[in-house]
Amino acid sequence: MGSINLQVKVVPGASRDEVVGWLGESLKIRVQAPPERGKANKAVIKVLARLLDVPPRQVELVRGAGSANKVFAIDGCSMQEVGRRIAGDS
16 A cells, blocks of 8 residues: 555544544544644544554654644555545444
């Protein structure tokens, strides 16, 4: 499999870590971690890795470290696979 760039809208400080669903072109993810010292970014990497069944080292933040709107590069995954996982058809 190849590599994809996934747009993500992150909501830090949530009551739990969860994938909310699509918000336009972005995947909305809530994480418990606060938006300080990269904690929320690390939490999103863990959520994405678990969701897509890839090691966390294959998920890299490429844009938006200090923003709610981020782009993650994910190796070993396709956009079709992301769509299936979000829909619960793993």
